[in-house]
Amino acid sequence: MKQLLCFGDSNTWGLIPKTNERYSWGVRWTSILQEKLYDKDVRVLEEGLCGRTTVFDDAYRKNRNGLKSLHEILETSYPIDAAVIMLGTNDCKAYYKSNSYNIAKGLGLCVDELLKYISPEKVLIVSPIFLGDSVWKEEFDPEFDAHSVDIAKGLFNEYKKVAETKGTNIISASDFARPSNVDQEHLTKEGHQLLAHAIYNAVITSNIV
Template structure:
């Protein structure tokens, strides 16, 4: 049986292309590139949903709260070797009124839930890797998404990984910070471009080699 990895995230895991407003194809998305790097021994399951938050319900759109969905999601893909969580970008939206620390708390809480879901081999608990996405570029507010996102999203996404690292250290969860290695595109400043997907796949691959 192949070793199964679930990549659980938002539009940057789904593969949203800000240039076409559609989905990047296989061979461009970081999840599919990761599968290529890992080889035939592994199966990478893409669980990306645009707009997904870590622990809050969105008053405008249905079904985006990861906390209420992650348990059945992981159980449906069991048995799992590893769960990779990359969230936080959407949590910065002004309508949620969360601080950078609150966002980190939510992701840490979600991570703990994943770690305690019996979706591993023979009902064991899977390993979990949490990725802090690249910070939102400050120019985002001048683009078409500015009104929807609201203010200070860039600042919160810049500060969040520092808090998240400390909270995950307490619970003993693997952490990967993409800040300084990958930047968002120059269209809406909150999605990965093709180069970003390629770089992320390599970062995650190198991290996985030390986990599994």
């Protein structure tokens, strides 16, 4: 059986907007993907964590640095045949003082770690969904600011350069799904379904699994 690692943040973990709860199995995009890949003899490894970044350390929550987490995950679940990585939303938070270019550099370092175990043609980069225009307001998530919205919109173009340099595959989640109106940040049930279908099509048509 092949193993497909899905590495990401709260939109991979399956956070229900405006709650601390998790979407159930059958709703999360990772679980829908698993159900669609059963007949391909593929096991999906769900590795989503709320607040996870590419390379930044969260001063308030431990173990959110994606790069620092990857090595242990890759060794724990070895062998891994393919990977989907969707990170960058949390990197857009104001206190990281970053930009699309530097976030892409961080993603590139995560991809480099993946490539120690997985061939580049078996890696799919998923640029995350856009943030809602009001995400930074007090009633939503003031860890972001107005500039965060623009940073998120710029990620795909920078991630595409990473994919071209590393030889990986790439899609943009924002082509298929939008954040919930409830919190301007996380996927709705429908968004999980749409993203699952998009990622499934990508991993099949690109022979990732």
